[in-house]
Amino acid sequence: MSNTRLRLGRTQSVPIYRQLYQRLREAMTDGRLPPGKRVPSVRSLASELNLSRGTVELAYQLLVSEGYLLPRGPAGTIVSPHLPDAMGPAPTPDTMAGQAPESDLEPPQPFQLGLPALDAFPHKLWARLSQRRLRAQTSAELNYPPPTGHPALKRALVSYLGVSRGIACQPEQIFITDSYRDTLGLICRALLTPGDRGWFEEPGYVMARERLLGEGMHLTPVSVDGEGVNVEAGYSRDAQARFAVVTPTHQSPTGVTMTLARRQALLAWAKREAAWIIEDDYDSEYRYRGQPVPALKSLDGDERVLYTGTFSKVLFPAIKLAYLVVPRTQIATFQRATRGLGHGSPTLNQAVATDFIEEGHFARHLKRMRALYQMRREHLRQALEHHLGDRIHIDLQAGGMHLLARLPDGADDVTLARQAASAGLGGHALSAWYLSAARQSGLLLSFTNVTDAAHADALAARLAELMT
Ligand SMILES: Cc1ncc(COP(=O)(O)O)c(C=O)c1O
Incomplete structure (x- = not known):
């Protein structure tokens, strides 16, 4: 060469x-x-x-x-x-995630992954809260934001996480970041060294994979089955890995919920090997049947779990707000690691998000979105099954923000996703979410911005045309 x-x-x-x-x-x-x-x-x-x-x-x-x-x-x-x-x-990282290219300031594409229902966000309320905060802005709020995050937002998160996710933590354990990807960057900076090895769900979230590879981490794919990530397979492939990245509530992208037995096995491994578990709890609020499942972090008696959440799914992505809960033993390490980084998200965004939570709007918004998504998901499922029949198989999981329409083994889902993109449709090929060559085929299709049954029908018909 x-x-x-x-x-x-x-x-x-x-x-x-x-x-x-x-x-x-x-x-x-x-x-x-x-x-x-x-x-x-x-x-x-x-x-x-x-x-x-x-x-x-x-x-x-x-x-x-x-x-x-x-x-x-x-x-x-x-x-x-x-x-x-x-x-x-x-493929760029953004098109790989089914997200719009950087230069776009356009409405979301149909099926675009990772977006909440942007048409249903309470814009007026948000504008009112923002205006109130803007009018009352103090000089402290015009100063650089605290690098670990706004103290009021951290306090609001302590209550929210305690009630909704079963996590007992203190404000000092919380670090506010711009996004999940930045959270991963912070974890690498604080606890890991380039060349460290970690388990990565197979299939697993492409953007996290890109970020970790970019930080110099070595990823070992660990298969996911009907009980979540296969911890036994992880042991046998690399028992001494330094970390594992998991999505226990709704595995990304299959939607499977990790069973209690697997959670306990994962925690036991992390304790034994002094490994870190990075829990990505990106969309746990959207569960449509059964009881909410507490976070893995709620079982973390040995302080091995780094819990990550984001506001991009429960508010909107442009807010650029996410968070990390670190073990008590690691607070000082993370405080040191945040020095020298930027100053995090704008104070105004953090303050408005705090008001939104504390004044009860957040809980109401989530309740509305759960009902809306349940309906939108059903519209899309019915439309896809109507137009595509047995050419696809849909695994309907308990929660999440997208449907996984499985295709027969060996079907070329990458080409199909590219054709869909040329036809103005978002979504993504399942096989692109695998690290190894043993891949399954399917389409990941978000339903959050599919507005009604007629819209679902028109979109499914367009997809069916591409598949003939
Ligand atoms: C699996 C998963 N984790 C985390 C996130 C959140 O990432 P961010 O905070 O960058 O929006 C997403 C967004 O789509 C996701 O799909």
Whole structure:
């Protein structure tokens, strides 16, 4: 492989591993690296390009996870005989999550993942609360925000998490961040070192995977079944991992709830190995049947769980507000780690969110959204089953914000998702959420912004057309 072709710019804002990933991907899609061709080993490419092995490994891991490269053990790594989409542009993190590209200030795409119902947000109430706060702004509120977050918001979260998620914590344990991804960055900075190994749900949330790989973590895929992440499989693949990232309430993306037995096994492993569990509780508020399930953190007698939540699903993503609850033993470490980072979310947003919670609007809003989502989910399910019949199978889970429409094994869901994107539809291919080559096929389709039965019907009909 010629060095000049792969010259990488350290001054560019794109990380080196990502530049390498893009160059290799281009070489595969334009035929310079044909299917079946063996690629250089990590060690030899690193020395050829004068890069660290970790950087090359990261680029290779991403290409493997997207189906471009195929690891064959001692026989080396080859270009996959079936490239996912030889002509398509390199997927960016945002399009991979089914979210709108950065430059967009447009309404959400139908099926776009990770969005609450933006048409149903109480804009007027929010504007009134914001105006009240703006008028009363003190000079302290114009100062830099406290790096660990607004104290009033932390107090409001202590009560909310205690009542709704069964978590007993103190305000000092809470760190406010801009987003879940930034929360992961903070955890890496505070507790982990590049090269650390962690369990990652298979399939699992692509944006978290990207962020952790970008921080230099090594991820071991651990399969998910009907009881959540398979802890036994985790032990046998890497018992001494430093951390595990899990979504116990509604596994992302399958929606499965982790059983109590699995939770206990995971906690026992973390205690024994002094490993960290990162609990991503991104949409637990949206449960449509049965009792709410307490957070894994509520069982954390040994202080191994880092609990993460976000306001992007329960309020709106543009607010850029998320939070982390750390074990009591780690407060000082996290306080140190936040120094030198930015100052977090704007004080005004944090203050308005606090009022929204404390004045009872939050609880009312969630109650309304639960009823609305239950109805929207049912509309979409019926419409999909009507138009697509036995070409799909829908696993209806107890909660969540999207449907998983499974496709027959081997179906090319990546191409289908790309065609859907060209037709103006969001959503995402299930197979793209796997790290290893053993993937299942399906479409992840959000129902939160499907406004009524007629809308659901029209969208399902468009999808059906693409599948004929
Ligand atoms: C599995 C999962 N975790 C966390 C989040 C929250 O991320 P953020 O705070 O960046 O919106 C999302 C958003 O879609 C998600 O799907």
